[in-house]
Amino acid sequence: MHIHNLSLQNSLLNTFISEIRDKNIQKDSMRFRRNIERIGEVLGYEMSKTLNYISSSVETPLGKCNVDLPENEIVLCSILRAGVPLHNGLLNYFDKAENAFISAYRHHKHNPESFEIIVEYLACPNLENKTLILADPMLATGQSMLATFEALKPFGTPKETHLISVIGAKDGVEFVEQNFNKDTHLWIATIDDTLNNKGYIVPGLGDAGDLAFGEKLQQ
Template sequence: MHIHNLSETPSILNTFISEIRDKTIQKDSMRFRRNIERIGEILGYELSKSLNFEAHKTETPLGTSETVLHKNDIVLCSILRAGVPLHNGLLNYFDAAENAFISAYRQHKHHPESFEIIVEYLACPSLENKTLILADPMLATGQSMVATFEALKPFGTPKEVHLISVIGAQKGVDYVAKEFNSSTHLWIAAIDKTINDKGYIIPGLGDAGDLAFGNKLQQ
């Protein structure tokens, strides 16, 4: 797997990462969502450099402009619900992309330290020979990303696969690197060292879905 860790090069991205981690700024859920969206835009821009391009001519009122435009057929797939702001950021840059959405969540059967990934809702166009961008803001164990990709397989075989995450744990990065083929790209804004016994990234930022949209109803 090709791993692109954007935090290795200092940039304005660091500001947005710092703010989504800050427990004081996190109290403003609208700002949290907007920062995730902006991180998605930056990750999407960096990803775009790896796409396939072809020559294109544009007629202006005064002449002809020549440039190169990407020619990939892109499908953006996000894991609900935390993935929505990240999806919006990617869609801001890949506005002609098709879209897919999937629900994947942890089900704790016996105790908080053990869980399985449950996939229920799924809406997806054909992926055959297309560029799949699979987005999940938090790459903790990597199980959600792998389970989602498995659920997408009936929709066709993508020509190429790009994974997008905001913050990951090294364990999750290692896991997806093992489970996905070597041609897959991972674009990530920051990688933390570890996860706790409940599967949350440390230092991470907490629960991205709750911070973006409010606490889940506890049953």
């Protein structure tokens, strides 16, 4: 797997990461969503450098200009609900992309420290020979990312796959590295060291879905 950790080089991205972590700034849900969206834009821009490009001609009011434009057929898939702001950021840059959505959540049976990933809803176009972008803001254990990818297999085999996350844990990064094809790309804003006993990233930022959209009732 090709791992692109953007935190290895200082950039304006540091500001957005700092704000989504800050427990005081987190109280502003709109700002939290916008920062996730902006991080998605940065990650999407960096990812775009690896796409295939073809020369095209554009006619201006004063003449013609040749420019290289991406030719990839992109399908952008996000995991509901936390993935929505990240999806919006990526869609701001890949505005011609087809879109897929999937619900995947942790189901705790009897032990709150163990869980399985449940996939309940999936809407997806044909993936055959296309560029799949699979986006989930928090790469904790990596199990949600893998479960989502497995659920997408009946829709075709992508030509290439890119995983996009905001914050990951080392365990989650290692998990996807071991379970995805070696040609898969992971684009991630920053990587934290550990997970707690409930599978949350530490120091992380908390529950991205709750911070973006409000706390949910537990069932």
